[in-house]
Amino acid sequence: MHEPITGRMLIGGNLVESEGGQWLDTIDPANETIIGRVPLGTEADVDTAVHAAEAAQKLWVDVDIHQRSQLIHKLADAMLACSQQIAELETRDTGNTIGPMLRDVQTAAERMRLYAGLGYEIKGETIPATAMGLHMTIRVPFGIVGRIIPFNHPIAFAASRLAPALMAGNAIIIKPSEQSPLSACILAELCAELLPPGLVNIITGNGATGAAIVRHPKIKRLAFIGSVGTGMAIQRAAAEVAVKTVTLELGGKNPMIVCPDADLDKAAAAAVRGMNFTWQGQSCGSTSRLLLHDDIYEDVLSSVVERVGKLKMGDPLDPKIDIGPMNSNAQYEKTLSYIQIAHQEGARIVAGGGRPEGIAFEKGFWVQPTVLADVNMTMRVAREEIFGPILSVLRWSDIEEAIEMANDVDYGLTAAIWTKDISRALYLARKIESGYLWINTVGTHFRNVPYGGMKNSGVGSEEGLEELLSYTQIKAINLVA
Structure with a gap:
């Protein structure tokens, strides 16, 4: 049995409690026991962090790219040195299994190093506007960036996303999810040790804490990963106080189209992998x-059901386990309600369908990996993001019908295409309204390839050079002889 952890926020280089003196408990979704607590950040805490970030950024903007890069590499090294500690804590805090959590730490470090190397690409242009003049652009930072992190990849998003903001010359204020905030407290300790005070501030709390960040007039650049509803609320709230640049990486109801000529065995394996069952389906890019x-x-369908049936549920700290519990009771109840709705609407449950049996699953937020057959586009499970371990299987007979089905949702984040016909693959890639597509593969986020959605799945791209440049503004300079 582990002792509960007490985390601290990072403000101005100091590890602190909330000015309001209140705390948030965080629980282990596998057994519903309290495993830690973090400060409930207030509007006053956010304001203190903004003033610290403002002072730090004025110094940081004069630090050259090489020095910025060295600090990012040192932070990545430090994070990897305690990767086991971070992964075990995240496993208990999120319900995700230990293997993927270890890979998340490694992925975060790799992306940090990517941006440390891309710093020299923060370039301007020269423009021949006049024969005798010099007309050029440079890229300058916004100043302070506000970052709100989701619950499913806490350290991966918090650590990797701070790197491009810092490399571009900004300071940053990060708010982790209240559902899985503990690893951010470890990141806070590392940043306090390695980075200039105030450059990175980490404030734990709830939705009101996030709203204080969104609405602070001195935070001109906001980035959010999460639900469509919250993303829209952020856009509205930000616009009420100032003109801000907001990027959003939101949800998805992502299609995987399998053509008759595809390698069916590989496609079936990819369907299970792409659904992110090892994340309990709690990943926005899941091909659901x-x-x-x-x-x-x-x-x-038969091959998919067979493969899903072999997935092992249990203690997420056991490396042999494939699937842990869902992150929260809210996610658990939502998922079960969608299974019931699907059944009522005529879908056929061919795998899973409820809570697993056994003494190990008496407590916690456990849902079996579920496959629904005979789904059509009139059903809610075909149109609405569930963010749970539910794979909906639909049928098509004509390629144009498949395209219409793929596009007939409000989302457009990812899509996968499986065919051996290159012409068909490229035709589908052009026609499908998604921002990130795989052909004969699924799930991998390739380094320096921009990741972002169309339609209600978001605004802007992350994980590539575009994200780094998005933390800058263009300034035009004209020198006329």
Whole structure:
């Protein structure tokens, strides 16, 4: 049995409690026991962090790219040195299994190093506007960036996303999710040790804490990963106080289209992998709609069900386990309600469908990996993001029908295409309204490839050079002889 952890916020280089003196408990979703607490950050805490960030950024902007890069590398090294500690804590805090959590720490470090190396690409242009003049642009930082992190990849998003903001010359204020905030407290300790005071501030809290960041007039650049509803609320709230640049990486109801000529065995394995069952489906890029051609529907469905049946649920700290509990009771109840709705609307439950049996699952937020067959586009499970371990399987007979089904949702984040016909693959890639597409693969986020959505799935791109440049503004300078 582990002792509960007491985390601290990072403000102005100091590890502190909230000015309001209140705390948030965080629980282990596997057994519903309290495993730690973090400060409930207030509007006053945010204001203190903004003043600290403002002072730090005025000094940081004069630090050259090489020195910025060295500090980012040192932070990545320090994070990797305690990767086991971070991964175990995140496993207990999120419900995600230990293997993926270890990879998240490694992924975060890799992305930090990517941006440390991309700093020299923060370039301007020269423009021949006049024959005798010198007309040029430079890129300058916003000043202070506000970053709000979701619960599913806490350290991966918090650590990797601070790197481009800092490399571009900004200070940053990060708010982790109240559902899984503990690893951010370790990141706070590392930043306090390695970075200039006030450059990175980490404030724990709830929605009101995030709102204080969004609405602070001195934070001109905001970035958010989470639900569509919250993203829209951030846009509204930000616009009420100042003109701000806001990027959003939001939800998805992502299709995976399998054509009759595809390698069906690989496609079935990819369907299970792309659904992110090892994250309990709690990943915005999950290909949660499997669109199968009539001729292969039953064969691929049968293979998918067989593979899902082999996934092991249990203690997420056990490296042999594939699936842990869902992150929270709210996610648990939402997922079960969608399974019931799907059944009422005519879907056929061919795998999973409820809470697993056994003494190990008497407490906690456990939902079996679930596959629904005979789903059509009139059903809610085909149109609404669930953020749970539910794969909906649909049928199509004509390529244009598949395209219409893929696009007939408000989302457009990811999509996967499976076919051996390169012409068909490229045709589908052009026609499908998604920002990030895979062809004959699924799930991987490739380094320096921009990741972002269309339609209600977001604004802007992350994980590539575009994200780094998005933390800068263009200034034009004209020198005329």
